[in-house]
Amino acid sequence: MTAVVTTGVGDFDRLVMSEVPKPAAGPGEVLVQVLAAGVNNTDINTRLGWYSSTVSTATNESSDGIDGLGAGRTDGGWNGATPFPLIQGTDCCGRVVAVGTGGDEAVVGARVLIRSCMPLGDGADSHETEWLGSDRDGAFAQFTVVRARDVFPVESTWSDAELATIPCAYGTAENMVSRAGITVGTRVLVPGASGGVGSAVVQLAKRRGAYVIGIASAAKRDRVLEIGADEVLERGTDPVVQLGAQSVDVVIDNVAGSGFGSMLALLRHGGVYVTSGAIAGPIVELDLRTLYLGDLRLIGCTAWDEHVFADVVSYVERGEIRPLLERTYPMSDIVTAQRDFLEKRHVGNVVLIPPTLSN
Template identity: 60%
Template sequence: MPDTQPPSQTMFAIVTTGNGGYDKLEPRQVPIPAPEPGEVLIRVLAAGVNNTEINTRLGWYSATVTGGTDTTADSQETKAEQKSDGGWNAATPFPLIQGTDCCGRVAAVGTDTDAGLIGQRVIVRACMRPNGFDSMECVWMASDFDGAFAQYVKVPAQEVFAVDCDWSDAELATIPCAYGTAETMMERTGVTAHDRVLITGASGGVGSAALQLAKRRGAHVTAIVGASKVDQVRALGANAVIERGNDPVHTLGENAADVVIDNVAGPGFAQMLKLLRRGGRYASSGAIAGPIVELDMRDMYLKDITLFGSTAWDEAVFPNLVSYIEAGEIRPLVAKILPLSEIATAQKEFLQKTHFGNFVLIPPQIDR
């Protein structure tokens, strides 16, 4: 069994100090957290980059923000403004170590915790349901408590999942947030082999995950992406592709989809309901083009459309993902790997949306 015990009492971490620009991402030496009863300490091997870390730093979840992530990033870089409602659950508890996606190895356990976990390579279920899965209340690693942009992170033991596969650490780190979110939308909308599914932003982390997961269920998938990524989403299994900027209603016709998975929103939202057939299902877990949309209520109620919001992950989601990985039914999409110290560079490139898949950060190696 490899020696994973902490070599010292401090660790390297990127600490987000408040709402604002990249200057809020501070490299620091901080104490290594000690696992309490029922918790495990994980040595972080790789941590993925997601919209949610950027949005939390920007305070994008505040009701005062009406623009997309890119325009909000531009304004916050020059004018930092603390937001009392900028996090998922009201104010973000700054200073905070972000990092929602974690692949790591269990280094230590608290009392009343299975010591057999030590040494196992795991991924972390970042969305945690403290009141059980009958309640939609949730807390998130890296939004409500310290996350994986560090050499170590501690989490409840029931939130770690060992995965038996030959994937690299970086590949496993692409899974939790994007695929957990996408699989939840698959579950809630009940995607089956009989469905025609439309996915916006299909080249991003959640979009590309949703494409794979919908195809795994046998659905017919139409993907909306930029012109430079058409070949890549076709290779990933899309049955049809619409270039971003083209009118999807004109291309497909009204009532062409059973399910829409839409993390783009913004000005294109109204078209999504036109595309849905009667009894269709719409799901969203984001709004990168802007959170304020135009909704014609007649499209919703006259067509008996069901709208699904998706933040809290359902109970079956993470066990499902582990089984898909181990069965070789999905594959990781690593766009770029960078050292954790280059987080600002990673986030800047991430916001350019020229990549396909996920960015991954690697913390400094542990001295032995």
């Protein structure tokens, strides 16, 4: 089969279109033909080794992210060392074409979404996970193999590309919205509201009846309002001046960087700050007095609670959320797609389409 193989930590030249053996499903597994694969920050961060504790820069500062990191780096991936060479791609819409020995043949032919964050433990909410495309081969290929429990059949009129915008961004967003306890009337602030995760948070918080305030560039303001935000603050302005101190209940922030202190200043007593990323930089300054005097809660989210992805799929099937597909690219144009993704001019996500199978 044709696949994009990431050969190690580094720049775009580490992405190599290759012919590799087609995988086979083992016991408890299914073989999925990839129909469309979304592009995500996590794919780029893993290639750059950005998760290493030695990296302190923003996710789009790739030269700094690469500097000093080599293929032998032991902490550059989600769970430590990334198993290069690796087929990346954490977002997959596909079709089940085979099951392993003893598997349920009824799923063959079903269009599915693959759960990006895969629990390894037996508990209902295991925090031992592996990620598609980071810890095991993913969707930047014509086929991928995953455990049967990680494929979710989906009945929807959306296109394959539209469905491929969902798994990582919306699973991550739903996990944060759920843990934050957002409900009717909760005032929620969403920095980076035009991004893949941010735009998902806007929609998922609104479906719970929250009052949602987004932060985005002026050029993207109308798009963020269209997907449900009640207000949009212009990026670069002071949100404390705009909204007032202690004026929101929840901040769901995947931006971080120098604006972290302002996010905490906006929280009411007993407020909640939730994060699963740090695209503007992971190193922040925290005054512990703000935390404990305000009775604030800080929640970090990586592993998804068990109910999260099934819930997201049900929202798709009931039409309670909408896809935000900016553009599709042939999988062979992955470098162009990732470069465009890093420009952050889009709202939502971009998607790769694998080569058509030969007869």
